[in-house]
Amino acid sequence: MPKSSPLPHLSINVAMSADGKISTHGRETFALGSSEDRRFMDVLRARSDAVIVGSRTVNLDGWAIRVRDAEVRRSRLNRGRSPHPLNVVMSTQLNLPPNCQFFSYPRTEKLIITTREAPKHRIRRFEKYAEVFVLPASRIRPRAALRELQRRGCKRILVEGGGELNFSFLSQKLVDELYITITPRILGGRTAPTPVDGKGLLKNAQVRLQLASSRRHGDELFVRYRVIND
Numbered sequence: 001m002p003k004s005s006p007l008p009h010l011s012i013n014v015a016m017s018a019d020g021k022i023s024t025h026g027r028e029t030f031a032l033g034s035s036e037d038r039r040f041m042d043v044l045r046a047r048s049d050a051v052i053v054g055s056r057t058v059n060l061d062g063w064a065i066r067v068r069d070a071e072v073r074r075s076r077l078n079r080g081r082s083p084h085p086l087n088v089v090m091s092t093q094l095n096l097p098p099n100c101q102f103f104s105y106p107r108t109e110k111l112i113i114t115t116r117e118a119p120k121h122r123i124r125r126f127e128k129y130a131e132v133f134v135l136p137a138s139r140i141r142p143r144a145a146l147r148e149l150q151r152r153g154c155k156r157i158l159v160e161g162g163g164e165l166n167f168s169f170l171s172q173k174l175v176d177e178l179y180i181t182i183t184p185r186i187l188g189g190r191t192a193p194t195p196v197d198g199k200g201l202l203k204n205a206q207v208r209l210q211l212a213s214s215r216r217h218g219d220e221l222f223v224r225y226r227v228i229n230d
C-alpha cells in the first residue's frame with residue numbers, strides 16, 4: 001500500500017449534557033443518553049470496521065463495544081460482516097483492567113495498540129485477552145494507529161472517546177465526521193470531562209465544522225458535523 005493512500009474514514013461519536021460534559025466530575029459510569037441514543041450508537045458501530053477508545057475509558061467504564069440492538073446486528077450480519085466491530089484500545093503502558101467486560105466479552109475481536117514503553121510482563125498478560133500491537137515508539141501517534149488499522153483492512157473507523165483521545169485525533173486533522181447527542185441534563189463541574197479535552201487549541205488552530213444534519217427525538221438532539229480539515 002503506498003504511504004500516501006488516504007487514511008480510513010473516521011467519525012467520532014459522543015453523548016454530552018446540555019452544558020457540554022461527557023461524564024460527571026466524579027467520572028461515574030452511567031448512560032447519559034436515552035435508548036434512542038444507544039440504538040443510534042449501535043447503528044454507527046454497525047457501519048464501522050473498528051471502534052477505538054482511550055485507556056481511561058476502559059479503566060473507568062470498561063464496556064465491550066458491541067452492536068447490542070438485535071435488528072441492527074442482523075442487518076450487519078446480512079452484509080457478511082462479523083456481529084461486532086473490532087474493539088480497539090490505545091494505551092501507552094498497558095495500565096488496563098483485565099477483568100472488565102471489554103476483555104471478558106467472548107464475541108468481540110480485541111486489539112490493544114501500545115508502545116515500547118509497555119512492560120513485557122504486561123504484554124504477555126494481555127495477550128491472553130487480546131491481540132497486542134506494539135508500535136516502535138514511546139507514544140501512540142494517532143496517524144500510526146490508523147495506518148495499522150488500515151493495514152488490517154479497516155476502511156471505516158469510529159472513535160468513542162473519551163475527551164483526551166478525541167482531541168488527539170481532531171487536533172491531527174484525522175476526523176471526517178463528528179456525531180454529538182445533546183442530552184437534556186446539566187452536569188457542571190470544571191473538572192468534568194468534555195467531548196474534546198487534551199491540551200486544547202488556540203484560535204489559529206481551531207477545528208471548523210459544517211453542520212451536516214440535526215434531528216430531534218424527544219428531548220434529545222442528534223447533531224452531525226462534517227469536519228473541515230484544510
Ligand SMILES: NC(=O)c1ccc[n+]([C@@H]2O[C@H](COP(=O)([O-])OP(=O)(O)OC[C@H]3O[C@@H](n4cnc5c(N)ncnc54)[C@H](OP(=O)(O)O)[C@@H]3O)[C@@H](O)[C@H]2O)c1
Nearest residue numbers: 014015022023054055056057091092161162163164165168
Ligand atoms: N459520554 C460519552 O460519549 C463518553 C464516551 C467515552 C468516554 N466517556 C467518559 O470520558 C471519560 C474518560 O475520558 P478521558 O479523556 O479522561 O480519557 P480517554 O480519552 O478515554 O483516555 C485517555 C488515555 O488514553 C491513552 N492514550 C493512548 N494514546 C493516546 C493518544 N494518542 N491520545 C490520547 N490518549 C491516548 C492515554 O493513557 P495511557 O497513558 O494509558 O496511554 C490517555 O491518558 C470517562 O469518564 C468516560 O466515562 C464518555
